[in-house]
Amino acid sequence: MRATSIGAVLSGALVLSASAVTAPAAYAAETGVVIQKVSVNGGKPIVLGTSQTESFTISVTASDDSGISSKLAFLQIKREVGDNYWSYHGTPTCTASSATTSTCKLTFKLDSGWGVPRNTLAGPWKVVVQLQSKDGDLYNNGGDITHPVLRRGKLSVDAGPEPVAKGKSLRVTGKLSRANWDKRTYAGYTNQPVKLQFRKAGTSTYTTVKTVNTNSTGNLSTTVTASADGYWRWSFAGTSTTSAVNAAGDYVDVR
Structure with a gap:
């Protein structure tokens, strides 16, 4: 999702x-x-x-x-x-x-x-x-x-496959973009460190799993091992010119 x-x-x-x-x-x-x-x-x-x-x-x-x-x-x-x-x-x-x-x-x-x-x-x-x-x-x-x-930051996340077997690989992708005031649109924010975070189902706190840098178009991609049901999100801390932003958590069912 x-x-x-x-x-x-x-x-x-x-x-x-x-x-x-x-x-x-x-x-x-x-x-x-x-x-x-x-x-x-x-x-x-x-x-x-x-x-x-x-x-x-x-x-x-x-x-x-x-x-x-x-x-x-x-x-x-x-x-x-x-x-x-x-x-x-x-x-x-x-x-x-x-x-x-x-x-x-x-x-x-x-x-x-x-x-x-x-x-x-x-x-x-x-x-x-x-x-x-x-x-x-x-x-x-x-x-x-x-x-x-x-400049306002925008961040998406997609984790899959869903459902996934416990112990199997899970791919988490997303994109970090920010407002381009000159062109009145959003564009990928390149070479920025973004944290991948996980919140186990039934809990309220996200934990950082790893940090991944955006590529030349602002895209993010990494793999992790599926261990429990829960929510995956990307989290960007912001810079001196761009706001911090968290992606909405993407729930993954682990079976």
């Missing part, structure tokens, strides 16, 4: 996440505005495929003795590599939780006019926060924090 999974399995150490960032003390001392928290996509990498249905939110909680004004509020996430530049930006909606503290949020929906960037722009993007206090102090972090924007 063939099983496919598309999406992101988050492995949070690829680049610095901006899910909870405190403003530098110098900015707070100069402007009086204190940034308590910055959350980009809920602390998870922004993972974009090839469609126009993606969305993510930037949220900033800030305080000032006079309160936070919505005037001049601006949020942006951007990256520039050589001649390629992309930016998602706009004016957030600021909601006060007290006389001194507000949370400003901005949601980007690609189906309302935003598109996906170029392939070369996958990686760490700068997050720009600009806010103004009610007494006129202006805060701008200058994009000194970053957040990952990644």
Whole structure:
């Protein structure tokens, strides 16, 4: 049986996440505005495929003795590599939780006019926060924090024959591909290490059996010895430009 999974399995150490960032003390001392928290996509990498249905939110909680004004509020996430530049930006909606503290949020929906960037722009993007206090102090972090924007990974698996006799060989194949933002399609991800994992029927944990590299078209293939009923899957840890992903488990009956 063939099983496919598309999406992101988050492995949070690829680049610095901006899910909870405190403003530098110098900015707070100069402007009086204190940034308590910055959350980009809920602390998870922004993972974009090839469609126009993606969305993510930037949220900033800030305080000032006079309160936070919505005037001049601006949020942006951007990256520039050589001649390629992309930016998602706009004016957030600021909601006060007290006389001194507000949370400003901005949601980007690609189906309302935003598109996906170029392939070369996958990686760490700068997050720009600009806010103004009610007494006129202006805060701008200058994009000194970053957040990952990644190409979506896609992974399939097929294990057979089914059923298989205990002790016989079982072939497990699959393919690792990733979003090609330039061409709005998915293409094989070559020469990448992918773990083959097994979960015995009646259990909840996958165990890594071996690691196999994808070939020149992103395909995977290996053989194992059938020992028990269970689920086989491929698991990709992700890279600095591409999201992690697990294939949906493919069940094999061993007799």
